[in-house]
Amino acid sequence: MKQRMEASTTSRRPGGRSARVRAAVIAATLEELAAHGYSGLSLDSVATRAEVHRTSIYRRWRTKEMLVLDAMLEQAAETVAVPDTGSLRGDLLELAQRSAAIQTSPAGEAVVRAVAGEAPGNPELAAANARFWAERLELDRTIVERARGRGEIGPRADPGPAIEALLGPLYFRLLVTGEPLDPGFIEGIVDLVLAGCLWSGRSR
Template sequence: MAATLAELAEMRYAALTVDAVARRAGVHKTTVYRRWKDKDGLIVDALAGQIATEIPIPDTGTVDGDLRLLARGLAAWLRGPSGAAVLAVMLSEAALAPGIAEARARIFHDRLRRAEPIVTRAVGRGELPAGIDPAAVVKAVAAPLYFRVLITAEPVDDEAADRSVAAALAAARNGGLG
């Protein structure tokens, strides 16, 4: 998986080959083909596993603490080589491949599903109003960070992550994300 992500970051989707991934991993290409029938399957598994492990879902006991750690984790990931590789695939011609398009939807849906308990716990503790949409809160935290990376090319640092959380929590507490 690490070899696949490294190849993606370096070569981008169009130039990635199973042979190059195998070489980088120090295995024969038949070893790779035993598990994955093509490069899209290999990429999908690499992306799904990488995102789940590199951006943990925190439980600090407060919604502010949880969302702050989540946003900072996302910001660090977006700045790093793995985030760059994932974004390169998701924004390239690869996004049109049925397997990749399907994987993108599945991966990001899974990330939202895993992060939603942060909001559910906050509602249970009385930190956020009942009836709030957990996915909307998580999206409100992540969207400004993706916007900075993809549109404005501004830094995605801890300060940007913290501002994103503050804005999302203000909207959530005022009923704007119900």
């Protein structure tokens, strides 16, 4: 039988147990979303899967929405780190490829579909989703800002719409048309966004 994450030991450094509990809970949350969707996820089911006491989850996250938000942020931070390839096209391509990979993973797709389906009728989840995207887009905009700093595109290129134009079609295919996020489609979107940045960044 596996040792429970809540078991104490004097040999562990301070903070080590806390980090392990958090990692186990985040992983269990994503697994529960993939297996049962948002409606089937509960803090108790996550505690059981993570092999931690449920009070550890209720004390840290308090609500399902807070836990899902934390899992979304953690998943994005680990899988979709802001790329820095040295070129705008390279950065846009890597960001789109990483985003597509996480969206098409079982846990990633479950999160996207859960938020899309539940957020309109769940103010707390809608607020968590808005916070997630505010933080995520703020990070991703640095791709365009760096390109402006290098002189690769003009100063008028707007980072916000550029990143939205890159990621939007990926979610449209996942949630609306169901068409695959294949490499050719991703490269085509990247080139369209790049062309838009070059055009909009010109001095007028």
